[in-house]
Amino acid sequence: MRGMTTLLAHPERDEIRITAVLHALADPVRLQIVRALASKEEGISCGVLDLGVTASTLTHHVRTLREAGVVRVRPQGTARISSLRRSDLDALYPGLLDGVLAARQ
Amino acid sequence: MRGMTTLLAHPERDEIRITAVLHALADPVRLQIVRALASKEEGISCGVLDLGVTASTLTHHVRTLREAGVVRVRPQGTARISSLRRSDLDALYPGLLDGVLAARQ
């Protein structure tokens, strides 16, 4: 088994699809993650967030965001630092991210 | 049975929720509908669109869009005229709709 050594796959900018992005953003837990990342340019380990789900569920959500092209994930020790792919998203869908983040909670 | 006389329920602007909107937009068929409506300010009968789904499936999608607050539907004869709730969406999530529509197909 390869386990955690599997390279973290990220779609290139031109591989990002709007339906995948919208689907990724349409879940409450994932939207909370995105909101948290929006205020942390340098990225964070999503495990520090209190989202009311287990670690395995959190893994599932972060992977969904990563595979959709919403976040970039880089290993750092035993942690995974996630950050918003803001420039890619703004280039592809100008206004989308700002609009989503403008929503009252 | 009430049938088609059931009043078409629409959420008020302040009842629209971002997760419902994103979920509504995240489906390929519904996104095609939204794209079509974006170029028709006065609205259209969605039945005229060739989306590759049956009429009953189309009804399901239009209802999803309506209940999410993305479109407004008004009866006109035997038809249902759907139009984008652009001012509501722009007020709630400025840039979101434009960003989504900017996506290359």
Add this chain to the structure above:
DNA sequence: GTCAAAGTTCGACCGATGTCGTAATATGCG
């Protein structure tokens, strides 16, 4: 080497949802 911390993987469960076909329901026109 041992141990703890952070994530991942896998399998399972279960509710949500996209799809269809069939039947029923308005609306408008003769």
Add this chain to the structure above:
DNA sequence: CGCATATTACGACATCGGTCGAACTTTGAC
């Protein structure tokens, strides 16, 4: 009224997807 058109309602089906727990992997510290 009788009929065509446009749409809806209902029921069924298959798949998707969010959730968890248990076991495993990797990394870093001691």
